[in-house]
Amino acid sequence: MAHPKMFDDDDPVLELVRSIALALPGAQEKISHGRPAFHTVKVHCYYGGSVKAGGEWIAHEQSVLLHLPAAETRALAEDPRGFLPAYLGPSGWIGLDLDERTEQDELAELIEESYRTVAPKRLIARLEDPA
Template identity: 30%
Template sequence: MTDALDRIRSIALLLPEVEERVSHGQPTFFVAGKQFAQFRDDHHGDGRVAVCVRTSGMDEQAMLLDAAPDTYSRPAYLGPSGWVAVNVAADDVDWALVEDRVARSWELAAPARLLEAGGR
């Protein structure tokens, strides 16, 4: 799923002060040292291709999982912290939605100085 990773990478790296590095064997994106997105391709054999992103908390996570179970899932390891995995393997991926979720996740992780400077 190199195409999906390339798209995720281009979305994430447009945001201010983003760094990509491998974390737990996965391409992961950080702002000011805080993880905000992780690309997963068949992570531990789960068969999914997804980008994991932060939510505002467990209530938002539950709402997204209930509202769109084909789009969102609860990712291993990150799910207990309120993260969601956004499916990027479907033929009809809504890339505007993916871009928005990645940017929102960045906002949740970014330091106040970046948000006060205008953020994204």
Template identity: 35%
Template sequence: MPPRPTTQLRKICLALPEAEEVEAWGEPTFRIRNKIFAMQASAGNHHGAGRTAVWLKAPPGMQELMIRADPERYFSPPYVGPKGWLGIQLDQDADWDEVARFVRDAYRLIAPKRLAKQLDAEG
């Protein structure tokens, strides 16, 4: 049985320098110095609309590009979607290596330069 999405997402996010988990709106959010870079939206919560997903800060244009490429997997999340955040469905066939890359990219957008450089140095 594959690990639960929350377990996998937590493992990826909390491996980043100084990242921490804070529950907000009934969901785990992942932050660097109190700025959110990732948030889980659970299937049973209205945020997830029946499917577990992660919402991530994304660089300009990435949301549109990914939704166009695979609208079943990627979406514009409520509340933060208009700001360019990217939603990724975390179903049974989630590509966790890809999710990890998007999480690291989101972290780099939020993290202070010193921490982003530390992440880059770690590989």
């Protein structure tokens, strides 16, 4: 059964995430479980997530899910914007709520760091030497 679409194409926060994520070498977008997923061979970030609390699903519509090194994941877990996403959280992923006040530089650094944890070495090398 196909998942319903769980995002708005006109969302300006999605457009910011999309512009950052797709600027990375070899990055592409696909829809996974109703949400935008940015990937090369493996997914390096998702747009939107949810948590289950008290038997209820709580959507984090404007958020990014990232696969970061453990120290950064722990730091974001302490940030009021951070959350442990359903399904992916136990595998080391962390969610970060976004809004119009989100700093583009911080978001770009986090998405690139997530990319570096899963992208092939040949693509990561292009970050250092784009020629």
